[in-house]
Amino acid sequence: MKVCITQFLTRFLFFSVLIIFRCCSSNGSGxxxxxxxxxKPDGLSGNYTDRIRKVILESGFHINKEMIIQLDEVNAADFYAEHSSKSFFTSLIKYMTSGPVLVMILEKEDAVAHWRHLIGPTDAGKAKITHPQRNKD
Incomplete structure (x- = not known):
């Protein structure tokens, strides 16, 4: 019974964050x-959370809410469903369920565009070229 409640709460919190994210994104009009x-899991396990938070805040974002959650395969597959036909999908799900993740709701003027610029490309090869500062301490 306890496991069922824990799974329910994890899914409830995860999908609540997704709903908030989808409902609160605006049209990017300033x-x-x-x-x-x-x-992601390696950010938490590598103790990079404080450093990442500092960069986020110094970039002008406000962290409205944050929570640490452990994704299960169902939640991760739902979240990354747009990538389900891609070759990396299975390894992505395995990686995202390998440990807890810190989920944050970030707010700023034109937040989506600024966030995409801050995090850079998701392709590690491209990121090394366009965002070399990512790998520096």
Whole structure:
């Protein structure tokens, strides 16, 4: 019974964050908007959370809410469903369920555009070229 309640609460919190994210994103017209930021498992296990938070705040974002959650395969597959036909999907799900993640609701004027610029490309090869500062202490 306890396991069922824990699974329910995890899914409830995860989908609540997704609903908030989808409902609160704006049209990018210069008004404050919200976006979702996720510190992945290696960011938490490598103790990079404080450093990442500092960069986020120094970039002018406000962290409205944050929570640490453990994604299960169902939640991760739902979240990354747009990538389900891609070759990396299975390894992405395995990685995102390998440990807890920190989910943050970030707010700033034109938050989505600024967040995409801050995090850079998701392709590690491109990121090394366009965002070399990512790998520096």
């Amino acid at each position: 008004e404050k908007e919200r976006t979702l930021g996720i510190i």
